[in-house]
Amino acid sequence: MISMECPSMNQELFKQGAEARIYKSSIFNKPCIVKERFLKCYRHPTLHKKLSDKRMIQEARSLVRCHTIGVRTPLVYHTDLDTHKLYLELLPHPLLNDLISSLEAREQQSADITDTIRDVGRQIALMHDNDVIHGDLTTLNILVDIKSGDSYFIDFGLSSVSSLSEDKAVDLYVLERAITSSHPKMSQLFTDILTSYAQYSSKTAKTLNKLKEVRQRGRKRIMIG
Amino acid sequence: MSIAIGFEGSANKLGIGIIRDGVILSNLRCTYITPPGHGFQPKFTAIHHRSEIIDLLQRSLKTAGVDPKDISCVCYTKGPGMGAPLVSVAVVARTLSQLWGKPLVGVNHCIAHIEMGRHVTGASDPTVLYVSGGNTQVIAYSNRKYRIFGETIDIAVGNCLDRFARVIKLSNDPSPGYNIEQLAKQGNRYLELPYSVKGMDVAFSGITSHIESVAVKAMESGEYTKADLCFSLQETIFAMLVEVTERAMAHTGSQEVLIVGGVGCNERLQDMMRQMCNERGAKLCATDERYCIDNGAMIAHTGLEMFKCGVTTELKDSWCTQRYRTDEVDILWRD
Numbered sequence: 001m002i003s004m005e006c007p008s009m010n011q012e013l014f015k016q017g018a019e020a021r022i023y024k025s026s027i028f029n030k031p032c033i034v035k036e037r038f039l040k041c042y043r044h045p046t047l048h049k050k051l052s053d054k055r056m057i058q059e060a061r062s063l064v065r066c067h068t069i070g071v072r073t074p075l076v077y078h079t080d081l082d083t084h085k086l087y088l089e090l091l092p093h094p095l096l097n098d099l100i101s102s103l104e105a106r107e108q109q110s111a112d113i114t115d116t117i118r119d120v121g122r123q124i125a126l127m128h129d130n131d132v133i134h135g136d137l138t139t140l141n142i143l144v145d146i147k148s149g150d151s152y153f154i155d156f157g158l159s160s161v162s163s164l165s166e167d168k169a170v171d172l173y174v175l176e177r178a179i180t181s182s183h184p185k186m187s188q189l190f191t192d193i194l195t196s197y198a199q200y201s202s203k204t205a206k207t208l209n210k211l212k213e214v215r216q217r218g219r220k221r222i223m224i225g
Numbered sequence: 226m227s228i229a230i231g232f233e234g235s236a237n238k239l240g241i242g243i244i245r246d247g248v249i250l251s252n253l254r255c256t257y258i259t260p261p262g263h264g265f266q267p268k269f270t271a272i273h274h275r276s277e278i279i280d281l282l283q284r285s286l287k288t289a290g291v292d293p294k295d296i297s298c299v300c301y302t303k304g305p306g307m308g309a310p311l312v313s314v315a316v317v318a319r320t321l322s323q324l325w326g327k328p329l330v331g332v333n334h335c336i337a338h339i340e341m342g343r344h345v346t347g348a349s350d351p352t353v354l355y356v357s358g359g360n361t362q363v364i365a366y367s368n369r370k371y372r373i374f375g376e377t378i379d380i381a382v383g384n385c386l387d388r389f390a391r392v393i394k395l396s397n398d399p400s401p402g403y404n405i406e407q408l409a410k411q412g413n414r415y416l417e418l419p420y421s422v423k424g425m426d427v428a429f430s431g432i433t434s435h436i437e438s439v440a441v442k443a444m445e446s447g448e449y450t451k452a453d454l455c456f457s458l459q460e461t462i463f464a465m466l467v468e469v470t471e472r473a474m475a476h477t478g479s480q481e482v483l484i485v486g487g488v489g490c491n492e493r494l495q496d497m498m499r500q501m502c503n504e505r506g507a508k509l510c511a512t513d514e515r516y517c518i519d520n521g522a523m524i525a526h527t528g529l530e531m532f533k534c535g536v537t538t539e540l541k542d543s544w545c546t547q548r549y550r551t552d553e554v555d556i557l558w559r560d
């Protein structure tokens with residue numbers, strides 16, 4: 001992993017993510033975002049370093065890998081492992097989550113984002129065909145270019161490389177749960193994503209079968225008070 | 226004015242609580258404690274509950290100063306939980322309902338923890354971490370249901386702690402988790418353990434088997450003390466729980482965290498959660514052992530909320546169920 005001296009930059013807090021803080025900045029005269037895995041006081045320092053190192057490296061690797069295979073992701077401009085900062089291309093697009101919420105609020109059907117939903121299914125299939133497991137597929141980690149309807153994938157900190165259909169199925173299951181718990185009225189969207197996922201390539205059939213198994217396991221989980 | 230009596234016995238705690246419109250009149254508990262190295266078996270737990278319940282009932286009525294004729298409904302835990310203990314308590318609730326001529330209300334144990342937590346802390350719309358011997362879930366309310374954002378994909382966090390306590394032969398009195406917490410305060414050498422977070426889900430069985438295999442060796446060689454291992458286990462599993470709670474907060478957008486369930490009274494877990502909340506400008510709502518640990522008042526409180534919305538359980542439907550998911554219940558009393 002390359003680590004150069006931190007380029008001078010002025011930062012403004014842009015988003016507080018699920019794990020990291022995102023700042024807007026610029027690098028090489030281009031606007032960028034800086035994803036910082038800041039020190040979490042609650043976490044033991046040894047554990048914190050282990051997790052932050054691993055996730056940042058994994059995120060950078062998977063972003064590059066996705067870019068190579070043609071999954072839409074932000075470009076990686078620079079990495080700084082000492083400060084746990086990733087410098088990424090700024091994608092000036094809204095979150096899929098916010099688009100769904102606004103549809104939900106207007107009690108509209110998903111017609112507006114049909115193309116996007118199809119694209120999401122295709123992109124995930126493309127990732128999986130290349131053995132990239134995202135690890136945190138949620139609607140907060142997908143950005144949508146409204147004009148073109150194209151979807152972009154971010155947040156690969158929990159990603160891994162695996163050819164197992166089990167891992168791919170769990171990836172889909174995470175997305176299903178995120179959609180049904182955050183947008184209970186819009187669960188049809190996940191079905192639409194799966195339809196497009198299935199159409200993408202013949203390899204996806206195995207994963208979809210496995211998904212049924214993974215779901216069953218979830219429901220059968222014993223719960224004792 | 227409405228008064229409810231609640232019966233809880235889904236695990237090794239037998240509890241009876243009496244509530245008048247949110248005011249707790251009594252909340253007594255009696256715990257089945259096994260010797261070090263042993264867990265509680267359903268059969269013997271049920272025997273414990275059966276032998277204690279009548280005495281506990283009499284003391285509860287006396288403490289609350291309530292006459293059965295003033296009670297509006299008899300509430301009991303329908304599930305989830307261990308079959309035999311659940312049934313041993315439901316039988317009593319059913320009988321009293323017949324005897325006193327009062328309607329019966331079957332309550333979901335997990336929902337009761339959440340509602341009691343909200344009631345005691347005043348949290349309005351929190352992201353909830355529910356952690357106990359049998360459950361580990363991250364939950365938030367929307368659209369008439371408590372939705373599960375994340376959960377354990379294998380064993381519950383309390384189960385992980387209990388098993389570890391058995392391996393190192395800690396006392397089960399008052400609870401294995403409490404003794405791990407106390408011992409951990411003297412530990413400081415951190416042993417790295419597997420850390421397993423998938424999206425908003427967690428897994429503990431890998432940690433359990435890992436620490437079980439290294440624990441004995443590490444202690445024998447003197448490299449790590451019992452206290453160090455308790456410390457390392459807590460630091461690792463609580464970090465996982467705080468992390469998935471934080472991940473769920475990004476989805477819910479909520480600025481309150483409520484911790485409920487037996488493991489929730491662990492002060493180290495509360496401290497860690499509070500620090501995470503501070504970093505996000507959020508607020509932690511936690512309760513002490515009176516309400517975190519299984520109790521009858523939470524069943525009475527939630528049953529009364531249901532009763533006020535017109536929910537009662539007919540005698541023929543008054544069975545128990547070991548599996549009863551949090552997101553199955555319609556939450557009629559919230560907007």
Ligand SMILES: Nc1ncnc2c1ncn2[C@@H]1O[C@H](COP(=O)(O)OP(=O)(O)O)[C@@H](O)[C@H]1O
Nearest residue numbers: 015017018019020022074089090091140154155
């Ligand atoms: N390259 C990017 N361009 C624009 N916005 C981004 C970009 N990366 C992240 N964001 C925004 O920041 C939020 C958090 O980033 P993310 O990588 O998901 O961090 P976390 O792991 O903390 O969730 C995202 O939900 C998104 O709104």
Ligand SMILES: [Mg+2]
Nearest residue numbers: 017018141155
């Ligand atoms: Mg994210």
